[in-house]
Amino acid sequence: MKKFLLLHKIPLLFFLSCCAFYYTFAYDLERTDFFKLFTLYGGLFFLSWKFFQMQRYNLKILLAAAVIFRLLFLFAIPNLSQDFYRFIWDGRLLLHGINPYLMTPDGYFAAGTLPIPGAQQLYEGMGALSAGNPTSYTPLNQIFFALAAFLGGKSIIATIVWLRIFIIAADIGIFYFGKKLLRRLNLPESNIFLYLLNPLIIIELTGNLHFEGVMLFFLVAALYLLQRQKWLFSALLFSCSIAVKLIPLMFLPLLLKRLGWKKAVLYYTITGVLLLLFFLPFLSDAFAQNFFSSVNLWFQKFEFNAGFYYLIRWIGYQLEGYNIISYAGPALAAVVFVSILLLSAFRRNSEIKGLLTSMMFASVIYFFLATTVHPWYLSTALLLSVFTRHKFVQVWSLMVVLSYFAYSQAGVRENLWLVALEYAVVLGVMGWEIFSQKPQKASGA
Template sequence: MKTYLTLSLYSMAIVGMGYFLPRSAFIPQLTLYSISFCAYLFLVYTFKNQKYSLNFILISALVLRLLLMGAWPVLSDDFYRYFFDGQLIGLGINPYAALPGDLLANGTIPRSVYWETLLDKMNSPNYFSVYPPLHQLFFWISTWIGEDIFHNIVSLRSIVLVFEMINLWLIKELLINLKIPTYRLAWYAFNPLIILELTGNLHFEGMVLTGLLLALYFYSRKNVKFTALGWSLAVGIKLSPLLTAPIWIKSWKKSDFIKFTLITSLALLVLFAPLLLGGQLANFYTSFRLYQSSFEFNASIYYGLRWFSGFFIDYNPIGLLGPSLNFFAAALLLGIGFFKKTLTTSDLASNIVWMYLVFLLLQTTVHPWYLIPALGISLFTANYLFIVWSGSVFLSYHAYSQQVFKEDFRMIALEYLLLLIALVLIGYRYHKNKKSQIPH
């Protein structure tokens, strides 16, 4: 009975956030998110200590996601650019070739309420599209239904839900194959950040996770070809999984590594062919670099360095700090790849999680949905950092509580303080367990 009451309370919190509260209503949003996160923890505890079938977990998870089927994305406005790019493809226009505002001004796209709404509401009208071609494919599919934003939302949300069901199945299979308690599926199935950011706000990190899970699934079976294709799918959706590339250096014997590299290279050439052959790689790279060196949101180490630099310089050093931190992150990730040998699937998963943590802590922009791939992979490890972070990262949305975007660094400090406490506790537990294994 407590389980059903908790699911009902969770459902009401999700519905309240998805249908009735704007992004600017931070305190009510945070209250409902806190309720849903507490319900989430209770559900995981219940599934750990009571024998509920995996089918019950899967059906309950699907119902929670379906509750948001008719909701307008609340916490993000990225979807306006999704549909703008998708409609351009439908008209035979390369989304990397021109700026959105120019297309309307020169009459390339029609003047209508639909197109003008997309243009007015999007957050990147002065940038070339930074979404890879495979990402664009799903934008295009979501616009087949016509020029109606709500119908486009439902169409894309249906695609996201399909991938979510694939993720839940893959997690279940991997847990069983790796002989890990299957209740851990609930850590992903009921996480409110997952439900709100994927099903609710239509972000594609769930599809990135699908590729990484496929890579883990086939790696556990020593299938080089399909491991390579799974990882290539993740990179094809978003470039961020490239951060895990060094992990494969010590994951294969020499002949398999060569095979993996060749298949991955070929797959990525195919997936990025529309961009490479379209002659717009320079536009794509320009916007990507501009994003890396101009945008700031919910950073940790970068904000500390920026504050410290204020004692010596009187301008924002993001143009220097952003690339420098990326270079440092690349060096650390290469170090993990070279010095942390991967022996098992769980080892591979653990190294991927740590690589994501290093990468995100050194970024200038960390949106809440960036955590999702690492959170999903962490289920196969003893590392609960990203689960903790998924609870505190919602504090970053305080920046939208006013008409003018403004971050409250007390909120960000609290978010990362909770993450630091979790990191210390995990490190202490690891040290304690390792010490207890030493023979006396």
């Protein structure tokens, strides 16, 4: 043991420092304290990167560290997001046989109804924005919420623990399938820790209970099976991924060259049918109206940490004198759709490495043009990037912390100079990678 400590004293120092930083982040941080948040976050990036560099050939140690960092958050109340209150609200509704898509929390309180245990505390915790809008969380996500509510009983902290366990289990699954996929692509298996040890992933997914990690587990498993030519099982897992978060829908056109027309039609059909089965228990006229209106809000009402949209918004004010989000949001969504079709038509997506690169760029284009880019949204692009030669998404996962400055201001006000700095750095690194580095020869079937 003494010899081990002597040989590994520097990596151990970095590991213990990370533990101290994560513990402080989990239990002694207010979202409004931007200086402390920024310092801890930046420090964790440096410490995690050095630890990864020193242990990159010891996957067992890296995996153990990744799990331990997550377990430090196990009993913490999320401190950067209120969304978990809505997760528990929806889960308890479903557990009591109530369709969570039919009425907003505001609607229940306006009717004088407290439909679930702890309704008042959950209602006050989720905030006015969540309480006033229909739920936008997809069916498989709702099932996880209900399962956590069942296992956690009437305790909010116990329900939080179970939600975390699901997310940590998903990350372990990402390690399992991601490592296998990297091996088949002749890439270093340790690359998966560029995702698993990234502070953004640990803090925003495990810490703040965002379910992108669960969605990505199903997605990477589906891609691994697709690479193995097991496309029927891949379609099953792909539909599960969409049923957790809708984001993977954008990747379906990119699969066409990999599958060929006949298999692609069958793949899309299986995915669509399975997705319909997930939605079927919730379907009603009210569901269609509420769910799609809630999704539409992200394109026509909400604004946060947007890139090109803020520039377009400024131009709109100069030309029209008002915020043109109701027009610009759908127009930018259309640009994203056309961009994905172009990636589908002109990229070498028949090879799995080319497909993964196209998927990464599709997600990056989507986030560049989106009207709302919360930090955890970048998880998708970040995971896909570990299967490519590109590292600019890693830089973005660091720079995105600047968006939290808004919460240190009364009324949540963004500093657009910081937003501009974030996107300028990301675009600069991306441009350097694309135009200054020689592309590597594609490998992997």
